[in-house]
Amino acid sequence: MRTVGFIGERAKKQSVIFTIWVCLLLILTVSATTLAVAVERSKPKKLRVVVDAGHGGPDGGVVGITSGVKESEINLEIAFLLGEFLSSAGVEVVYTRTTDGLVSDDVDAATMKQKDMAARKKIIDKSDAALVVSVHQNFYPAKYRRGSQVFFAAHSEEGKKLAAFVQKPLNENVNSETVGRSFSPLAGDYYMVNCTELPSVIVECGFLSSPEDEKLLLSFDFRRKIAYNVCCGILNYLSDAQISA
Template sequence: MSRTGRLLLGASLLAGGLLLNVPAAVAAEPGPLLAFAARIAGDDARTRVVVEFDRKPEFSLHYVADPVRVVVDLPETAFGLKADSLEPRGLFDAIRYGGMGAGNSRIVLSAKGPVAVTHAEVVAEEGGKGYRLVLDAERVDQARFDALLGEQQWTGSVAAAKTDRPVAVAPTREGGPFIIAIDAGHGGIDTGALAGETKTEEKHVTLAFAKDLVEALNKGAGIEAFLTRDKDVFLSLPQRVQIARNKGAHLFISLHADALRQKDIRGATVYTISDKASDHLAASLAARENLSDEIAGVPLQSEPAEVADILIDLTRRETQAFSVNMARAVVTSFEGQINLINNPHRFAGFRVLQAPDVPSILLELGFLSNKEDEKLLLDPEWRKKVSERLAVAVQRYREQAIASGG
C-alpha cells in the first residue's frame, strides 16, 4: 500500500475509534524526513543557510577542523533539493548533503576559514506547511574556533569495530572458501565523481557494478564474495577496510569511476598501494579518493598503533606482493577484451588499500568524464562482460595464492 493509502486508512480508523488497540510502532510509519527546499545568502562575514522540511527535524551541530567544517546531523532524510539551491557562497566554499547509514543523514558546510554558528533553530512555517532549519554563521578568529572545538563533546567517529582474529594473506589448500570483499566506492553523502551533462553519480555506477561482480564471482567454485555496502550509504575508509578484515577476506577489490579534466583519457586502471605514486595521475586520483571522509565531515583518524608494529609491517610487505599479483592478473585478463589506459597497473597511497593483512586493489573501471567510457559504465551488458573478465582474473590469482599459501 502506498504512503497516501496508509494515511487515508489511518484517518478512517481514527474516525471510527479503532486505533486504540494498534501498537504505536505500527501506527506511526513516518518514513524519512523530506528536505524539499533550501537557500543560502550572505557574504564573507556572515552567512545564513535555510533548509525546509516536511516535518520537524531533530538536529545536532558540530565542528571539524583541518579543514574547517560545520556538520549538521539529521535523522534519515530524503533530499529533494534543486541542484543549485545550496550553491556555496559567503563563508562556505562547498556544501554537501546525503545519507550516513544507520538511519542518519548529514549536511556538511565546508568553510573558507574559522566560523561559528551563532544561531540555529527550527521554525514552523505558517499554515502548517512544514518546518525550516535556520543556521546563521559568522567569521571568527582561530582562538574562538579552537575553543568551540574544545568545548564540544563529539568525535564524529564512525570507525568499525576492530577484529582480534588474524586474517591469512593467502588461503591454504585445506582452507574454506576464498573470501572476497567487493567495495563499491563512495556512497551516501559522498557522491564521488559527477559526469558532465548527465550528472551521473559515481556512487551509483560503482554499486551497480559491484552487485554484478559479486554475482559473477559467486558462480565460481570455492569463492564467496560479499559487498561492503549493498545500498546508497556512506562508509568511512577505515570502515571499508575493517569490514573486509572482520569477515576474513582473502582479497579486497575497491571499485571506482573517476572524472578527469582531460576528457580524452579513458580506459580501466588497476592500482595497488605504495608510499610513492607511480605518476602524477595516480597521485592526484589517490588524493581525491582519500578525501571521502573529509567530504562526509568525518575527523581524520590516526593509524591504529598495531600498524606501526614491525610484525604488521612485515605482513604488509607480503600483502603488497599478493596485491601486485592480483593487479597483474586483472591486466592480463582485460588485455584485448576490455579497454585499458596506458600503463594500466599503477600505484599510489590510497587509504582504502591500507589493510596490512588483506591483499587489495583499487579498480578504476573507466572515467565518467569521457563520453565513451560513461556509455559503457551505464551499459549492463558491458558491466557483465567486465565482471566475467574479473572473475577469470580472480580465479587465476586464487590458484596462485593457494599455491603460495602451501
C-alpha cells in the same frame, strides 16, 4: 592382617584397572583430537573476497560529464555483478555496502568520509578474506583519457601481483576494444589499498570525464563485461596462489 592384605590387594587391582581405563581414555581422546585436526586440515578452506563499492550516500564520488550519473551508483552495480560472478564460481563474497548509503551512519560532513573509511576497514579486518577489490570510476580534466586501470599499494607485493592478474583480462578484453591499448597496473596511495595487509586493489573501471567511457558505463552489458573480466583476474590470482602454496 590377612583380611587387611586381601583388601589391600583388591584395592591394588582396582587401582591397576582404573589406571588402564585412564590410559585408554587418554589414547581415545588423543586419537579423536588427531582425527579432528586431520579432518580440519583436509577440509579445503572456503575462499572469500571483499567487494567494496566505492563512495555512497552523500559522497557520490565523481559525476558523469554528460548524464550527471553518480560514480557511487555505477560502482554499486558493478560490485553486485562482480559478486554474482564470484559467487557462481564458489567464492564467498563480503560486500562493504549493499545500499546506496554510506557504510558508516555518520552524516556529519566534517567526519563522514573518515568514519566511512574506518567502517570499511572494520569489515575487511573481520572478513578473514583472501583479498579485497574496490570498485571505482575515474575522472580527468582532459576528456580524451579513457580505459580501465588497476591500482595497488606500493608496499604490497601480493597486491601488485593481484593487480597484474586483474589488469590482464581488462587489457585483453576491454581496453583493447575501447582504447586500442593496454595499461600497466599502478601503485597508488589510496586508503583502501593501504588500510589492510590483505592483497587489495582498486579497479578504476573507466573515466566518467570521457563521454565515450561514460556512455559505455551506463550500459548494463559493459558493466557486466567489466565485472566478468575483474572476476576472471581474481580467479586466476586465487588459483595461482593456491598452486604456489
